Amino acid sequence: MKSYKGWTAAQRGASYKKTKEAIERGEISPATKCNRCGQSEGIIQYHNHDYSHPTRYLEMLCWRCHMILHSIRRNPYAVNDYWSEVFQGRQYPPVYKHDFGILKREHNIP
Numbered sequence: 001m002k003s004y005k006g007w008t009a010a011q012r013g014a015s016y017k018k019t020k021e022a023i024e025r026g027e028i029s030p031a032t033k034c035n036r037c038g039q040s041e042g043i044i045q046y047h048n049h050d051y052s053h054p055t056r057y058l059e060m061l062c063w064r065c066h067m068i069l070h071s072i073r074r075n076p077y078a079v080n081d082y083w084s085e086v087f088q089g090r091q092y093p094p095v096y097k098h099d100f101g102i103l104k105r106e107h108n109i110p
Contacts, residue, residue, distance in 0.1 A: 004070070007051045018054035019046060028055050034062035037086045042094025063095040064102065071109045078108045 001009045001016070022028050031044040043063035050057040061069065065086070072079045095102060103109040 011051050012048075015048055015051040015054045019048065019058065022055050028058070031060040033060060034065050035060050036065040036083075037062060037091050039064070039091055039094055042096045043098070063098065064092055067100070067103055068107065068109070071103060071107075075107075075109045082107055 001013050003009050004012060007015075019028075023030055031046050033040040034044060039062035044060060045063065045066055046058045047061050047066050047069060048054070048058055068079055068082050092106070
């Protein structure tokens with residue numbers, strides 16, 4: 001895990017661990033449906049918008065939307081195009097494995 005938006009890799013890792021433990025204890029439910037595109041198949045995971053709290057700022061995202069969200073600095077135009085399509089109702093196929101090549105092949109994100 002890398003540092004991200006001012007949060008160190010260690011801080012992100014500690015928060016992720018606490019999130020995972022909260023899921024295991026039943027305090028929050030496992031991620032089941034993307035909050036952005038509505039995808040409910042493939043990899044659905046949580047994105048934490050603020051690592052200061054392991055459960056308060058979570059958003060359920062499919063793998064594709066999650067990786068697009070993290071790609072804004074790599075190709076902001078492609079990311080904005082993607083969100084425009086999603087908000088107009090487009091749903092891309094589900095992703096079943098962590099294939100970062102999808103971002104390049106399908107969305108022009110290096």
